[in-house]
Amino acid sequence: MGIAPKKSKFSWNEYFSDKKDGGHRHSTEEFLNKEAKEKLLHLDGGTSLLDFGCGAGELLIYYAPCYEMVVGVDFSPSMLDEARRKVAVNKYDNVCLIKADDKTVWNEVSSLFDRITTTEVLQYLTFEQIDSFIETASKYLNNDGKIVFFDIIEPRSYVLWKIGFFSKRIHYLKVLPTIFVELFDYICASLSNSPKDIIGYSHNPYKIEKIANKYGFEMEYIRSIYYEYRYHAILSRKLPL
Template sequence: MSKPKSVWEEFFADRRSGGHRSSAEEFISREAKEKLFHLDGGKTLLDFGCGAGELLVYYALEYERLVGADFSASMLDEADNKIKARKCENITLILADDKTVWEKLDSSFDRITAAGVVQYLTDEQVDNFISHASGYLNKGGKIVLFDLLNPRLYPLWKIGLFSRDFGFKKVVHKIGFEVHSVVSASLKNRPKDILGYTHNPFTIESIANKHGFEMEYVQSMYYEYKYHAIIS
């Protein structure tokens, strides 16, 4: 008997694109450039939750060897198409989640990163991820978690505070819609938001400290309600 899929595995089962604000190549390239700045070097990289490989193919220009991991076969299929189209021969893809990825690795890395992934992990799962990642990190390496949902800013984004056409009527409408969504999700015993969980920066920092790391908090340039956790 196969194990039941999580709600996230079900959601991403047939998807073929990531959750970027824009799929335009110009935007993805700028987003990748920001992330490469925070990754700050190294020669080998594990991109956990690489999705359709939108960022991975840009990382490949700066790293000698890369591994992209994701639990969605359809996403990895799309990533494979991108990799072949760009002739990125330094990338290996593996099908794995946050629990199984470690047993499928055969080497350590200078950088371990995840972009737009931590929102699908609970605090306990983040703790386990950082704990396992520390065992696959080379000396002087970094774990960089990109685009975490900020619990202080995310609700403001949800009601449209950052939108260009922000207005009282629209805010009231959005609040009503969000309340309905929360109640509906609760009745169906599903997550209240398909974007996942928010994570307090101080909670992530305390987890990092627990495992002997320091954490730097950086606001995302392209998502007003997200932040990056640079763990070293």
């Protein structure tokens, strides 16, 4: 995929400004239905849901029948247009769509939620942004609510995926050169504090857990079923001793 362009010449807002696809592994209804069922299992109930980074609404339309209120948020106008189309086709009257990013979203919502979730979003946020998001999101969460981050890129598994470790056939002659290139890209990205490639940042789960603990949450770490190099982080408030 290559190293991401320098920040001075690149922004995620511009990159997603005309996108109409959330980037799921498959866009078929059968696959999205199965992926949504996995995520609904981990969301584990509640009556109100904030889906931050809802994209084109591929998963949101499967969440909607399970909640009394669903708020979908994204900063891409084209993604939101596609999400509105899907919501209209399914005639969901319990869904509200909002244009906002990780900072402005909290100015656009006024209610508390049982669940606040994201899917493939943390890869576009730095640890500082994730820290701020969790701190503020906790103030919009009901007492027994949860924050659920889906499909975070796990650094070690991502490297294995890129060198073909999860493929049916591994080309061993290509492994060492690929590892060298990946290591070089990783060092360069770390020194410049920028995403390693266009897919965004990968995040060590223990660092996410450290942030969660900082704001009074316990974190459950779960491997993603449909993406070999991703994991889910379920944040629940710590129970009193």
